[in-house]
Amino acid sequence: MRDLFLIGIGSGDPEHLTLAAVRRLREADLVLIPRKGAEKADLAGLRRAIRDAHAPGIATAEFDLPRRDAARPDYRAGVDAWHAEIAAAWQAALLPHPEARRIALLVWGDPSLYDSTPRIARLAGGFRVTVVPGLTAPQLLTAGHAIPLNAVGAPVLVTTGRRLRDEGWPADAPDTVVVMLDGDCVFQGLxxxxVSIWWGAFLGMPEQILRAGPLATAGPEIVALRAEARARHGWIMDTYILRRGADRDA
Known part of the structure; x- marks a missing residue:
């Protein structure tokens, strides 16, 4: 039985790690680093930079992250199959390292919020899992805009771009919605x-981009900014908050 440390790393800035995260990283014998293809090579580079900043000298094992088949009609079945492939890729990457008993995997944001790394760890089997919390995208977004997440005394819904596209603003949802994993700017269909929007990309990083304002005017600007930034970097991580009603100015 190996120890697997799932370490939340925020958006990739070495300063986003908690003291607990740094301690666990330094305790590891090996760091697993996924590669997402040449166009996203910077993401593996950010993980290496975090390792070098906090635990230089620790061995690494890199593996190619399988791609999800987005064309499968059954979304959940497609995700389950993808997770099984990732679990197999972990095990294959660890085969040459039987001496490594404590494995660290650096997870964007926090492993608890729209991240399936703990589920994949259960599929892989053979691990005692320790989760080290990290900064989430909504935290970094609200910090960047210097706003609270919720209107006074009001609830918040955290959802995905896919659900917002398929369902629109749910009838029973609160007036504040946090949208994650939206690669298509589906707010254009609302x-x-x-409605006001607070958007951010590359949150907490030197490349950070922030925009906010009424959705009618800020939305088209965000679409253009996002497309330009993605073309320039080859990848983008972004999220946004939508708020409607009198408390939209936070």
């Missing part, structure tokens, strides 16, 4: 009347 009625922008009386």
């Amino acid at each position: 009625d922008p009347a009386d």
